[in-house]
Amino acid sequence: MRGKMAAGVLMALALLIPAAPAAAQAAAPGLDASCQTVERKVFKDLRQLITIDLDTANEAEVRRLAYQILAETTAESLPVLPPALEEKLKGSADDLRAFLKKGWLAAWAHDLRISIGRTMGDDAGANVKAAANKVLDGESYDAYLAYLNEGLYDARALDCATKPTPTPTVTPTATPTVTPSATSSATSSAPVTTPASSSAPATPAAGAEDNGGEGGGLPVTGTATGLVAAIGGLLLLLGAAGYVIGRRRRSRFVA
Structure with missing residues (x-):
C-alpha cells in the first residue's frame, strides 16, 4: 500500500517538475507544412533529466526519474519510449534501473527518427526532405x-x-445590360407610307370655301348650270309676253 502511495506522489512530482524547463525552452513561432505561422514544437533533450547516479541512487530516486522522463515523452507524443517506461515501472527496481542506464536511449532514438520521418509527408517541400534525409543518414541525438x-x-x-504567392481572385460585378427599346424618335424618323385607298376622302382644292365648317364642296358647273340658265330665260320670256299682252288689252279698252 505504501509503495502505491509513494508511486503516486512521485508521479505527481514528475508532472510538476518538468513544467519550468519546458517553459524556458519555448521558441519563436515557425511555419507549418502549409506555410502558416504556428507555435514550434520543442523536443527536450531527455539526457539533461538524468541528474542522479543510477548506480548509487535509491529506488525512490530511480522511479522519480522514470516518471519525469515518462511525463516529458508523453507530452511530446513519442510512440515508443512512453509505453516502454510504463512497462518497466510495473516491474522490479533493478529492471527499471537497468533500463534507465542504457535501454531507454535506444527507444528514444527510435522516437526521434519517427518524428523526423513524419515531417517528410506529401506536403513537405524539397528543402525539408533534403534536410531530413541528411539527418537520418547519421546516428546523432544532437x-x-x-x-x-x-x-x-x-x-x-x-x-x-x-x-508563388496566390493571387486573389476578383469576382467581376454584374454590369446591367441595357436593351435598346423602340423610341418615338426612332419611329418618327422612319418614313410613313399610307397606302392609297378608294374610300379615302378627297382633299379639298386650294381656295375652296369652308361652308361654316361643315365641309366644303366643289362649285356647281356643267349640265346643272345650263338647266338653271334655261329656266331663268324661259321665265324671263314668259314675263315679257305677259307684259305685252296686258298692255294690248289696256290699249283696246281706251280706244
Missing part, C-alpha cells in the same frame, strides 16, 4: 534534436519562400 527544433523550420521557410 543532430536529431537540432533538426526537429531548428532545421525543420529553417527548411520550411526556404520552401515557403519559393512558393
